[in-house]
Amino acid sequence: MTEHIRLDLPLLLPTIPNEADRCVERLLAELTERDGVAEAHVIAALGDEPAKLCVHYDPEKVGLAQIRKAARAAGAALTARFGHLVWQVEGIEQERRARTVGETLSRLEGVFEAQATASGALRVEFDRSLIDEARVSSALASLGVGRRDSDMSATADLAASDVPAAAPHPVLADKQAPDHGEDADHSHEGGEGAGHAHGGIFGSNTELYFALISGVTLAVGFALSWTGAAPEAISTALYLAAYFFGGFFTVREAIDSLKLRRFEIDTLMLVAAAGAAALGEFAEGALLLFLFSLGHALEHYAMGRAKKAIEALAELAPQTAVVRRGSTTEEIPVEALVIGEIVVVKPNERLPADGFVIEGTSSVNQAPVTGESVPVDKQPVPDAAAAAAAADSVAATSRIFAGTINGSGALAIQVTRLASETTLAKVVKMVSEAETQKSPTQRFTDRFERIFVPLVLGLVVILLFAGAVIDEPFSATFYRAMAVLVAASPCALAIATPSAVLSGVARAARGGVLVKGGGPLENLGGLSAIAFDKTGTLTEGRPRVTDVVVAAGATEQELLQTAVAVEAHSDHPLAAAIVRDGTERLNGLPQKATDLKSITGRGVEAVVDGQLVHIGRDELFAEAGGTPLPQEVKASADELRAQGRTIMIIRQGARYLGVIGLMDTPRETAPATTARLRELGITRMIMLSGDATPVAKAVAASVGIEDAWGDLMPEDKVEAIKKLRTEEGKVAMVGDGVNDAPALATATVGIAMGAAGSDVALETADVALMADDLAKLPFAVDLSRRTRRIIRQNVFVSMGVVAVLLPATILGLGIGPAVIAHEGSTLIVVFNALRLLAFREVPFIRQERIAEERTA
Structure with missing residues (x-):
């Protein structure tokens, strides 16, 4: 039976009762609809304790990532007590090792969830009041896993002090503000794990070298035994050496699995190799461990290709930037850049920071970040001070992203984000985190393995008593049982889905x-x-004014002056269009408006020339009261709507001035x-x-x-x-x-x-x-469908090989052929998954042709 976990998470909720009610209602509704959530409710704040979200959930079906997502959507935030870190680590050679690392960390007090991948991505969700990053690093060190040097130098350190104090239902001044308590914690402290970051005496390739040494000693021992050129004891000693080098990493993984009271594939292989040795079949046992370790090493190498595709993202941004200070320039590390500094970028150089252009014009290749195939022309902002005050609203023609490539013109950029907070840095972090989020198929295969492996062990025990049914020596029965152990080990199944997901996520990121x-x-x-x-x-998203219909007794000048005065205080896209296009039509200056109030989904109200002005849809005037909407104004609005226009009705005091029609292209x-x-x-x-x-x-x-x-x-x-x-x-x-x-x-x-x-x-x-490009959506859907097909192919191959080998070994197939087929299937599924890295999207010119043909 699957275990359901109760989790209490501190929350920040708005103080306004109606808002809080709506937030809570939305949050609980979103969570309880999730598959795997048994119950969710909010515990009211008590004294200095903030409100808490209590969730009873099945970690096999839903994770904390979904809970964080629901909290954000509801306008709530999880406090800094809830830690969320994403690290890149070394010492995880393959998927089974990654699973062991994740489950070991999950058993630490204060850790809610922990997931690791064969590519070296590690995600841990934890309670800061019970455990800290140093303790996590120490636990990793005990497993021979440590953070990479590049990760330890990261500067995105969001401490608990960045989060507002957890008063009872404190107001969130800006619901769109980042929830620092949830961001990845790239601490500078390497912890004890730092010394284990190289995988062994040969560095990250130690497992491959050990496998090759195992193969060489096996080959020499077999040659000496076959030719009789040396005593049998020497061949046996060489076989034992092959056992040592071929089984070194397998033994380590099996021990860690047994500590978790779990039988894994590595354990089955060791039992089979030990069984072969017990029968005196040292050569076959050595062959098994050699091929098994070689398969793992090649799997590690192949997965490394997908991993490098992701690591390449982090290497896009330059390490240094040229900063203009007064009349001089100097080169400094990008980590030293501060918001507001001016960076000078020469032609054909990579841009070192997020910001906006204040001097120069150029075309910038944004493909590394947005996936856009055509360079984007950039020009200076009209007002640098205004742009700095509202950096997120800067037009795309002036906005710059770190890691993109400048064209032929020199640019001066004003920095708007620290190096650790650039769009590129966040993408790299989120892609790394994405690797650790299991897919439905992977969750299924993990559950299947937990059931299947003990069943295999049970079958082997039964086969050991085959001599009671058929007439054969125990040595033959034991050999058959060991061959079945090899055949039934679902190695390929363990890597079938993770390899495809990693490759798919990497290819998608490369495509923007x-x-x-x-x-x-x-x-x-x-x-x-x-x-x-x-x-x-x-x-x-850039509407324009197409129609201005004036009501009886008003003038177009009066209507536009009033509308522009009010909408100038709003940041709504329709308001911006009225201000822009209305100002062009005005002969004089607009009036001044005060006391602007937004009426959500209906319109706005403000005071102009001492009179209350309402601008919005028909429903606004029914709710606001006052003079009812005249029939002629309503008729004009209905006519414009029928033509596909968005309408804005303007009323000043008791008098209706008319209707403005807008259309979004x-x-x-x-x-x-x-x-x-x-x-x-x-x-x-x-x-x-x-x-x-x-x-x-x-x-x-x-x-x-x-x-x-x-x-x-x-x-x-x-x-x-x-x-x-x-x-x-x-x-x-x-x-x-x-x-x-x-x-x-x-x-x-x-x-x-x-x-x-x-x-x-x-x-x-x-x-x-x-990119702000809808054409990327078919690419995402097509890539996802290709990934699903490859996952199904991999699962079919891995299960199919087991289905064929299992009866074959029962009927007499030896350990050698079984392990060759077994490891071959593992490599097949990995390299099949790597095909996703070469996925090509359908050229958009073809998409346009498709649309034309459908129209015709």
């Missing part, structure tokens, strides 16, 4: 798509329904993208929008989507996703990762557009399209 683990990678490829946000996803790539998604098997696509239903339907039709749901508030989008999940089973949501955070968290797979530079998008989504 951040996939946060095996779960989203598998789920994305298994979907048949996708919901899209409208603004900024299917459209450009659909993305040029949207029709081709939806056509390609249908070709990939996405049978249902829905657009969700806060705009009126006619507007939503008009935009949806223009991009090839038949189903559009309009008039949706943010909470309505969450309900829409829940409805779709009920109808379709699994559904993805594509949005901008800010306003759509709750809906992204509710979907089976949340996909954020234009995540580069956006903390909220990177943290909330399961899949992040780094």
Whole structure:
């Protein structure tokens, strides 16, 4: 029976009762709907203790990553007491070793979850009040595992002091602010594990050298025995040497597994080799350990190729930067850069930091971060002080990312993020963390192994008594039982899924798509329904004023002056469009507005010239009271809506001034993208929008989507996703990762557009399209489907080999052929998975042709 764990996590919740109620309700609803969560409730704050989230969950089905995601979407934050670290380590040679390391750390007091991978990624969730990073490092050292030097020099150290004090329900001044207590903790302290970071006397290749030495001593011993050129004792001594070198790492892993009271594949192999020695078959036992260790070493080498694809991301940013200070420049390490400094970048150099252009023009190759195939033209911001005050709002034509490549022009960049907080640094950290998130198939195979291995041992015990049924000497019966041990060991199964997930995540990152683990990678490829946000996803997100309809008794000048005055204080995209386009039409200066208040989902109100002004949709005026909406104004609004416009009605005091119509331009790539998604098997696509239903339907039709749901508030989008999940089973949501955070968290797979530079998008989504390019979505879906196919192929091969070898060895197949087939299957699944690194996306020119053909 699967164990359910109770976990109490300190929370930060808003103080406003209504907000708190909504946050709590959303948080609990999101969690209890997760497969594997038995119960979730919030324990109220008591005295100095903050509110606590109590979750009863099955760690085999759901993890703390999903709990953190739900908390963020609900506007809550887990406090700094809940530690979350991601390290790169050395000393983990293969997947079974990684599993042992993870389970050993999981048994430490204060550790909630621990996962390690064969690529050297380690993720630990822990309670800072019970255990610290030094204790984790010490535990790793006892296993011969240590942090890499490059990881120990990282500077992203987010201490507990970075988090607001845990007062009862403290106000979150900005719900989009990063939750420092959850970020990866790259401590500078190497701990005792630092001395174990090289894998043995031959460095990281020690296992391979030991395997080769085992093979050489085996070959020499066999040659001497076959030719009779030396006494048999010498051959036996050489076979024993082969045993030592071939079984060195296997013995270490078997001992660690037995400490955890778990029988692993390594244990089975050792028993088989010891059995062969007991029968005097030293040559076959040595051959078994030689091939087994060689297979592990080659597996380690092959997995290293995928690992290097990820490590290459971290090496994109330069180590130094040229800083302009006064009239001079000097070169300093990128770690020493501070926010606000001016960095000078020469032509064809890599950019050392995130920031914005203040001088110079150039084309920048952003492919290393966003996956964009065409360089992006960059120009200076019009106002550096304003840009520094709102760095996240800087236009894409001026924003710069560390690790990208400058073109032919020199640039001066103002730094907006520390080296440890750049978009590239966060991508590297999140990709490393993604490796540790198990996919559904991997969870299944892990559970299968735990049941299958003891069954194999039981079968072997039964086979040892075969002499009571058939007439054969015990030596033959014992040999057969040892051969069955080799044949039934599911080595290939253990690596089948992790190798594919690692390769898939690495390939996606190289293409500008951040996939946060095996779960989203598998789920994305298994979907048949996708919901899209409208603004900024299917459209450009840059609406323009198309119509100005003046009410009786008002003038266009009066209407625009009032609208521009009010909307100048709002940061909504529609407000920006009214200010930009309205100002161009004005003959004079706009009026001054004060006391701006936002009415969520309806509009805004402010005071202009001593009178209360309301700007928004029809519903706003029914809620605000006052003079009812005149029939002629309503008719004008309805007509504009029927043409696909978003409308804004303006009322000053008791007088209606008129209607402004706006339209957001659909993305040029949207029709081709939806056509390609249908070709990939996405049978249902829905657009969700806060705009009126006619507007939503008009935009949806223009991009090839038949189903559009309009008039949706943010909470309505969450309900829409829940409805779709009920109808379709699994559904993805594509949005901008800010306003759509709750809906992204509710979907089976949340996909954020234009995540580069956006903390909220990177943290909330399961899949992040780094570029603001919808065309990357088919690439992500196609890669996911290819990954699912390779995982199925690998599982079929690994299980198929066991299914064939098991009866074959029972019927007399020897240990030698069995171990060759056994290790061969392991290498087949690893190299099959590596094919994902060479995956090529369908050229978008072909996608456009597909869209044209469908239109025709």
